Amino acid sequence: MTELPHPRRIASQMSSAAFDSSALKAQERTLFLRKVREIIINALLFLCGIVTVLTTIGIIFALFSETISFFARPEVDLWHFLTGTTWRPTVTPAKPENFGILPLINGTMLIAVISMLIAVPIGVGSAIYLSEYAADRTRRIIKPVLEVLAGVPTVVYGYFAITAITPLIKTVVESLNSRGIGIEMDFFNALSAAIVVGIMIVPMVASISEDAMRAVPRALREGAYGLGATKFEVAMQIVVPAALSGIIAAFILAFSRAVGETMAVTIAAGSTPRMTLNPLSSVQTMTAFIVQVSFGDAPVGSINSQSIFAVGATLFVITFLMNLISDFVLRRFREEYD
Amino acid sequence: MANSHTPDLSLAAAPEARRRQIMGRFFAVLLLFCTLFGLVMLGVLLVQIGNSGTPYLVQIVKPGYSVDNIFEDHTDLHIGSTTIAINTGLLTNYHSRTPAKAGLKSALVGTLIVMALVALFTFPLGVGAAIYLEEYAPPNAITNFIKLNIYNLAGVPSIVYGMLGLAVFGRAFGLLEPDSAFVKTFHLNIHQSGIHQFNILGLPFQFPFGRSLMAGGLTMTLLVLPIVIISAREALRAVPGSIREAAYGLGATRWEVTSQQVVPVAMPGILTGMILALSRAMGESAPLLVMGAFIYVPFLPKNLWDQFTVLPLQIYNWISLPKPEFRQGLAGAGIMILLAVLLLMNGIAIYLRNRFEKKW
Numbered sequence A: 001m002t003e004l005p006h007p008r009r010i011a012s013q014m015s016s017a018a019f020d021s022s023a024l025k026a027q028e029r030t031l032f033l034r035k036v037r038e039i040i041i042n043a044l045l046f047l048c049g050i051v052t053v054l055t056t057i058g059i060i061f062a063l064f065s066e067t068i069s070f071f072a073r074p075e076v077d078l079w080h081f082l083t084g085t086t087w088r089p090t091v092t093p094a095k096p097e098n099f100g101i102l103p104l105i106n107g108t109m110l111i112a113v114i115s116m117l118i119a120v121p122i123g124v125g126s127a128i129y130l131s132e133y134a135a136d137r138t139r140r141i142i143k144p145v146l147e148v149l150a151g152v153p154t155v156v157y158g159y160f161a162i163t164a165i166t167p168l169i170k171t172v173v174e175s176l177n178s179r180g181i182g183i184e185m186d187f188f189n190a191l192s193a194a195i196v197v198g199i200m201i202v203p204m205v206a207s208i209s210e211d212a213m214r215a216v217p218r219a220l221r222e223g224a225y226g227l228g229a230t231k232f233e234v235a236m237q238i239v240v241p242a243a244l245s246g247i248i249a250a251f252i253l254a255f256s257r258a259v260g261e262t263m264a265v266t267i268a269a270g271s272t273p274r275m276t277l278n279p280l281s282s283v284q285t286m287t288a289f290i291v292q293v294s295f296g297d298a299p300v301g302s303i304n305s306q307s308i309f310a311v312g313a314t315l316f317v318i319t320f321l322m323n324l325i326s327d328f329v330l331r332r333f334r335e336e337y338d
Numbered sequence B: 001m002a003n004s005h006t007p008d009l010s011l012a013a014a015p016e017a018r019r020r021q022i023m024g025r026f027f028a029v030l031l032l033f034c035t036l037f038g039l040v041m042l043g044v045l046l047v048q049i050g051n052s053g054t055p056y057l058v059q060i061v062k063p064g065y066s067v068d069n070i071f072e073d074h075t076d077l078h079i080g081s082t083t084i085a086i087n088t089g090l091l092t093n094y095h096s097r098t099p100a101k102a103g104l105k106s107a108l109v110g111t112l113i114v115m116a117l118v119a120l121f122t123f124p125l126g127v128g129a130a131i132y133l134e135e136y137a138p139p140n141a142i143t144n145f146i147k148l149n150i151y152n153l154a155g156v157p158s159i160v161y162g163m164l165g166l167a168v169f170g171r172a173f174g175l176l177e178p179d180s181a182f183v184k185t186f187h188l189n190i191h192q193s194g195i196h197q198f199n200i201l202g203l204p205f206q207f208p209f210g211r212s213l214m215a216g217g218l219t220m221t222l223l224v225l226p227i228v229i230i231s232a233r234e235a236l237r238a239v240p241g242s243i244r245e246a247a248y249g250l251g252a253t254r255w256e257v258t259s260q261q262v263v264p265v266a267m268p269g270i271l272t273g274m275i276l277a278l279s280r281a282m283g284e285s286a287p288l289l290v291m292g293a294f295i296y297v298p299f300l301p302k303n304l305w306d307q308f309t310v311l312p313l314q315i316y317n318w319i320s321l322p323k324p325e326f327r328q329g330l331a332g333a334g335i336m337i338l339l340a341v342l343l344l345m346n347g348i349a350i351y352l353r354n355r356f357e358k359k360w
Helices: A007-015 A021-071 A078-083 A102-133 A136-151 A154-178 A190-214 A218-226 A231-242 A244-260 A263-269 A286-296 A303-332 B011-056 B105-136 B141-154 B158-170 B181-186 B213-237 B241-249 B254-283 B286-291 B311-319 B324-356
Strands: B058-061 B075-079 B082-086 B196-200 B203-207
Touching (some): A021 A303, A021 B141, A021 B158, A021 B213, A021 B254, A102 A136, A102 A231, A102 A244, A102 A286, A102 A303, A102 B011, A136 B011, A136 B254, A136 B324, A154 A263, A154 B011, A154 B254, A154 B311, A190 A244, A231 A244, A244 A303, A244 B158, A263 A286, A263 B311, A286 A303, A286 B286, A303 B141, A303 B158, B011 B324, B105 B141, B141 B213, B158 B213, B158 B286, B213 B286, B254 B311, B254 B324, B286 B311, B311 B324
Antiparallel strands (some): B075 B082, B196 B203
């Protein structure tokens, strides 16, 4: 932008027959001051933008500096950390065999996968309904409800898990057991946590998928109807394939959200790090471990307080990669119709 | 499959067409059920919480009966011969080992102060960054990087922000701790805790911030900043270019255009985003827990450098206690208060959005 003198000032100058040099100088000074003000404001606003970059740098530095001092300890090594199947960080004396992160990743993935099994069909189903079937009025009612569901604090979902879902699972298991099927379950179990995490991420899957479906141009639908397709066929064979990149991006983002979910899984899934695929047993996720140690007030610089940074760095890398992949899918496989 | 069919109006195609229509109806019902799932779950959730929590908030006492002793400090409303006892102790008491005396006082005050800090820091930073990206930034690699970075930050798990807060605000990377290289090199005389307290212009100050309200407010600010920036950018982008051009045409500078024309028009959208971000921050507890917020605080903070707790953390504390009065009843009542505040905030946001939304 080139700066122009203020219009009022030009007008007043033109009306006075004789320019006197002091007025000209005053005008130059105002112009100069306005320019300086613009430069200062530009710099301040730029600094606001840079805060977010500093945040990223801060996260990376905070996580990895402590992680490096964790791995610098003689009691741990990177190989055992990444491949070990035993996580017993409180056992003394600490030795590398007790710092294998796989049980925590196992617990995290078990919950995330089951929650996706719930959230993906329901989320995509409601997205199809909202974008293809629902009347405008229905959508105006349902969308805010989904927003509210997404805005419920995760502590509340944890409470819901242990007061409603876990007793429900228990009733089912007991009635099965009374018919001679022997199933054991823990009060804190992966399934209960996974169900509430699934409920929690349904709105996310639904809203991102719906956006993608609504972006599919009308002409494609009308073409299919013209060929005699039913509404269901149009939805499944035209709209969903055309919006697939957006839907897959929604899956990945929701999965990443499930992996990073903390309070609900800490409350409902327990704190037993173990390698298991049994959804009825108690597991510990990466996030639940971080909470457990934060609760325990581990002294600064101790192996435990550093271990949460190593676990946190692992969590950060996993979710960061998933977010990048989702972004890539969205860009690379987007179908452009114009 | 069906998509290879051209419209075939002969009678031979009738059973096939019928099959396809039945399939279509079946799936329409299935999809409707998927959509209702969210609605039903929200209903079940609210009923479940209401069932366990309500007795700890209000009791309706019929004539001839006295108030059940599940809470001690109550205010009574008399309507005819019926008494309605309201558990005001829940708001005015600290946490107690006796369920009947337990309350949310320090958590309510903590939440209020943290929210005020978050609003204070987030508004200028978030709106500033959004204005920069929408109105000022040249279209170059740095700008693109900042934009991409903001989207990535929005996807970082909240607990990671807690670890950031712990390392940066809580401990300042351990810079002032007794065994840090910095302290050793300069032979600084440092308090054992690594926290340095002093006065600036008569006001108390401390560095690093430790487990204080200030550390909590800053941690939450970084957590919600991406959300505020993204929504503020959308609000600014919705302001039509003609408004800007008209102002420039009158000789206004870029800042005059932005501050006097664009921002006022975008303000409802910006405020909606702010409120939604604040309600997100109000429900979050994981980052504060990791940053070092306490779950049991039997006093009110004297200043911003004091310890604190917040509503969701107090609720989490109650959920993890063994007594069912805490685990179910009081936790449920606490959740009802939290949800009421959040619903109110969301309601205001939706109202603002609908009331001031302009179509250009």
